[in-house]
Amino acid sequence: MPKTIIEKVWNDHIVYEEPGKPDLLYIDLHLLHEVTSPQAFEGLRLNNRKVRRPDLSFATMDHNVPTKNRTNITDPVSKKQIKTLAQNCQEFGVPLAHMEHPDQGIVHVIGPELGLTQPGKTIVCGDSHTSTHGAFGALAFGIGTSEVEHVLSTQTLWQSKPKTMEVKIVGDLGFGVAAKDVILAIISKFGVDIGTGHVVEYTGEAIKKLSMEERMTICNMSIEAGARAGLISPDQKTVEYLKGRAHVPDGEAFDELADKWLSYATDEGAQYDQTLEIHTSEIEPFVTWGTNPSMGSGISSHIPYAGDFSNQSEQEELLQALTYMDLKEGTPLSSIEIQHVFIGSCTNSRLSDLREAAQLIKGKSVHPNVTAIVVPGSFSVKLQAEKEGLNRIFEEAGFEWRESGCSMCLAMNDDIVPPGERCASTSNRNFEGRQGAGSRTHLVSPVMAAAAAIEGHFVDVRNMLSVHA
């Protein structure tokens, strides 16, 4: 019987199954960071347990590392968390890319970069955006700290078989439309809980044409649609991306592995529990205006009116969000002024994101009312960008060029948006207070963020791009 990639990866990892129970799944790769791991290591110590497979574990520091001056962590509690991770990794033998290490970066950026992320693997991390790795055809999902402890000590997890969902993108992407716009449009159309209980596979010609970086942007935000994991069947592009990466074998072993990877792709005619479709003609550059990622619209439109919704709780949700955001019903998106721009996060901080943004701002300057920062996703992205001179383009335009980390995506370090101010952000969450207490976040693609930095308000990037072309 033809199978989806989800079923294939799942079936390959069942260690034990019994009717009426979740399956015991083997975990191929466990990524760790400083925020969700300390209590798990503490649990091991209390129970006198060890890490079963340190060789399948990999840790980094990303969530609260400083992006300005690495050696200067002002918050004593952050400092303690970072020190604790280093101690835990040493005590339990877990490989660590610490703050000054050349492999350091946001956990979901370095996994693929190092070739740790591979098709057909089960990958977990105490972080909900682990879905990012699904871009490679891996079954990758976020777990809580108890599960982190469980994986550390047993290399397995009890998991109930998820339902499968296909999200099909029909047609070709329009000019100036980014991967970010695709996923924001999907979430806005179907809602923030459509994926609950499901693993999503993204399909369609448009997906096949995307680069690996763009695929990661889409899979990254699967969790914002409620799905724990979102993936894309591997193809030749996946194989090409991984070739030559640090943790990938070469020569004959590579060819063998590549064949195995490709065999995970969904079979022709395989059935999903549910299929959703979106046509690319519905997708234009997107801006969110509310306090969850489904509250967004195309740049040429306006904030909805409460009257547009028939259901009372939706009306209340809209009004609550607009109160927090200090916006009015019916406001055209292009008239919203911003004071901050953040280009970064595991959604959009890879080299291609920075290249696209840099191309747009080249020779222009950041609007006087705007503070703009670029935070590369990893040390290696930063280094490569500097080789290409992207940092100079950003700096000449008035952007700050920072060290890698999560930074303003969740504002656990010093990078915060002050209360009441607005930020055009390439990250993935626009929840109340996400970028700092009282901050107002608008999610956009890197080029849309760059364009807003220059104009001081949102603009349809397609107009700027066409001038350039």
Added chain:
Amino acid sequence: MEPINKHTSIVTPLDRVNVDTDQIIPKQFLKRIERTGFGQFLFYGWRFNEDGSKNESFVLNNPLYEGSSILLANDNFGCGSSREHAPWALLDYGFKVVIAPSFADIFYNNCVKNGILPIRLEEREIEQLFRASKGHKYQISVDLKEQFIQRQDEKKVAFDIDPYWKEMLLNGWDEIALTFQYEKQITEYEKQQA
């Protein structure tokens, strides 16, 4: 983890949809390296005004619901980040049961693994509970073994729960110790893959 079976309390109604984990425990409080002590930060942005004073209009600050250990919530409760600090904060504050029409997947798992019972009920039942508990002390009893809640008006409402999770909650089991019973199978699997 503490076992849970029968539990009785008045209900705290938190009538908002898509309550995310950033709201349950804002990220500036994630830096502790212990599992305890998070209750003081639960719903911080809603419980407290900017100057640090209590926001009297927030439901948790309403004296009516003092001592309540059952939280009534709305659709997609616990969405967003995977942080287990969210159930830790709920538990530390004193909530043992959360009732909602739907939960985010990771949050649901995280609850069960910390001895919080998450109960999914039909939209209609939830609406009735909200109506009964908003502005009133409304007591319900939960029976996990028999899988029902009993309302103050004596009506019983059944709920579903995965039998495996139910066992764990009823017994307060340590899941890792359980999994160690499958050590042989795990080693076997590793050999096959090597």
